[in-house]
Amino acid sequence: DIVVNQSPDSLAVSLGERATISCKASQSVLDSSNNKNDLAWYQQKPGQPPKLLIYWTSIRESGVPDRFSGSGSGTDFTLTINSLQAEDVAVYYCHQFYSTPYSFGQGTKLEIK
């Protein structure tokens, strides 16, 4: 089973600054059939289901602002939020969908400093 670990558990960033969240998988999630990493990022606000932000490491879901970006490969991935806005306060999860059982990181709570 692939274990996914996120860091940090919580993060406080000033408005307009950059937030960076890391995600590390216990083994590679690179799908050799299409050379894509099966890694996604979600945003969850209180009382709501998760919302898909990014999939295949760096592809933004339709409608997601371009201040959200993803990078990485193999086992190490990063979600970057540039120019933090108040509405970005949420918990962020990474998710590997390379192999079942699918797994999520433990979540990173992002707050405004």
Added chain:
Amino acid sequence: QVQLVQSGAEVKKPGASVKVSCRASGYTFTGYYMHWMRQAPGQGLEWMGWINPHRGGTEYEQRFQGRVRMTRDTSINTVYMELRSLRADDTAIYYCASRSDGQNDAFDAWGQGTMVTVSS
């Protein structure tokens, strides 16, 4: 638009069973697997398994084997997740989710969640 609508909140006693439904609309229901996750209060997301709405095949997370059953009714575009022998630590919000275009299993469609409370 793609919509997944789940059944309402449930309160169950330990040892009972619960069956949560998830009705899909706005995309080809039988085209893509439906997954179930759960989220205990204040905790992260836990994947439980999937069902193929077309053929009914399933795969369950090992820790739920023997207690969970996922089924579907294609006539009403609905999948079900039944969890048996409920314990207090099964108290959680249960979500169905899918990928509406079948590209991969990054879930772009989520139900609103069903709160299941297990308490004596």
